[in-house]
Amino acid sequence: MTFSRILTHPGGSHKDEFLACCLLLAGNPVPVVRREPVAEDLADPSVAVVDVGHEHAPERGNFDHHQFPKDHPPTCALSLVLQHLGVYEDAREFCDWLEPAEWFDTRGPIETAKWLGLPRETLFKLNSPIDTTLLRRFAASSELLPGEPLWEVMKWIGEDLLGYLKNLRERLDHIARVAEFWEIPTPQGSFKVLFMPRTEPMPEEPSSGLPRFIEGHPQGADVVGQVYPDRRGPGYGLSRHNDHPGLDFTRIGNCEDVHFAHARGFVAKTSASDPARLRELLAQAWIS
Structure with a gap:
């Protein structure tokens, strides 16, 4: 009309x-x-x-x-x-x-x-x-x-x-099609993050919509972090979800493939793109 x-x-x-x-x-x-x-x-x-x-x-x-x-x-x-x-x-x-x-x-x-x-x-x-x-x-x-x-x-x-x-x-529908929930094992137990793979074309802001997707998904209740493509390079961004205190990315700040870790520990950027390495970094950032 x-x-x-x-x-x-x-x-x-x-x-x-x-x-x-x-x-x-x-x-x-x-x-x-x-x-x-x-x-x-x-x-x-x-x-x-x-x-x-x-x-x-x-x-x-x-x-x-x-x-x-x-x-x-x-x-x-x-x-x-x-x-x-x-x-x-x-x-x-x-x-x-x-x-x-x-x-x-x-x-x-x-x-x-x-x-x-x-x-x-x-x-x-x-x-x-x-x-x-x-x-x-x-x-x-x-x-x-x-x-x-x-x-x-x-x-x-x-x-x-x-x-x-x-x-x-449209963004949430796309996330639902391609994202994965990862269970990250540690000696003290496991925790869950949402992994967003790199796709082409890549969104202008690859992390957009992730928190809202997590909050609306049946598996999202115990998610503590997010992994998403870095729009400035070939690697990935790592961040807390809802500022969960269990992740402190200053713990991986000295790793050779981590080129940024915020002093407050809530976000980091890595050149790593291999899922196995990303899981390792997440496990190192976990506070028991």
């Missing part, structure tokens, strides 16, 4: 309708109008009506949540647009900020703070001037047109968010 116009409510703006409009702009480079909708807007499938109108009818481009009952699971306009675009499940899995945003918009700061187990004041300490300025400028606008600075920034945000979801999903 394509739209000729995106319409959202006037007055104060919030993150949910702002980001919902950003996502729609990524595929619909059209004006954004901020006013109350009329019946003709709600009936016109070429007009996307966001966070206003008291109707959720994606087949007509209407994405409001305010008519949902108070005990409805936290769902905001952003949730509805993500669902419409078919990326909601990936967004919930990959965007850690999404669920708190849904809670904040539908439950308010007090309930959200309770749900997060945080003092209410902590939520406001996390506010950024970027958020404040973009939302304030958006609230002050009655119409945003292509070519205007804020409209262009919103389109970038939507494109980047959708690109992130698409690329990460």
